[in-house]
Amino acid sequence: MKGLLILMAAGLFVACNNEQDNINNSEPSVIDTTATIYKRTPSENGYMIYRANCASCHSMGSKKIVGPGLQGITNRVPQPYDSWLKKYIRNNTAMLKSGDRYAKKIFVAYDSIVMPKYDSVLNDLQITDLIAFLANPPKRPIQY
Numbered sequence: 531m532k533g534l535l536i537l538m539a540a541g542l543f544v545a546c547n548n549e550q551d552n553i554n555n556s557e558p559s560v561i562d563t564t565a566t567i568y569k570r571t572p573s574e575n576g577y578m579i580y581r582a583n584c585a586s587c588h589s590m591g592s593k594k595i596v597g598p599g600l601q602g603i604t605n606r607v608p609q610p611y612d613s614w615l616k617k618y619i620r621n622n623t624a625m626l627k628s629g630d631r632y633a634k635k636i637f638v639a640y641d642s643i644v645m646p647k648y649d650s651v652l653n654d655l656q657i658t659d660l661i662a663f664l665a666n667p668p669k670r671p672i673q674y
């Protein structure tokens with residue numbers, strides 16, 4: 531009888547564990563490169579996204595590469611910077627077409643080179659993390 535109880539208890543334990551697995555497996559895996567999964571801060575995650583998508587054209591200093599250096603970017607774009615940057619990063623061409631004066635000014639200043647749009651590359655969370663990084667880039671080089 532005691533043996534049977536132990537067996538039943540073990541069975542219950544396995545059943546619970548399976549349940550746990552099922553729950554984990556059914557979680558959507560869309561938030562792949564976000565801070566939550568890698569346990570980074572939003573700004574750290576934003577740095578990774580910047581390195582992968584923006585650094586080829588933008589330094590984080592004042593030096594021009596293809597586009598302008600992004601030092602102090604959150605102070606010079608139209609405010610509130612987060613909603614302006616979100617729209618611009620998603621689709622700067624659409625902003626140009628909608629008559630955004632700042633987008634037009636910077637486009638003309640950079641010899642009408644078209645910056646890529648990221649609305650199908652980066653999700654909302656990734657863009658939010660990226661902006662957290664742009665707003666507050668660390669002073670020292672980062673090692674991750």
Ligand code: HEC
Nearest residue numbers: 583584587596597598619636637640642643644645646648
């Ligand atoms: C292929 C080169 C290229 C890439 C990659 C690129 N940009 Fe740009 N970006 C430009 C150019 C060129 C401009 C200047 C405006 C224009 O010509 O449209 C610009 C302008 C900007 C501006 C406005 C700058 C200012 O001084 O006001 C921001 C903000 C910006 N980019 C952010 C980003 C971010 C964030 C990424 C990555 C997700 C990125 N860019 C990727 C080329 C690029």
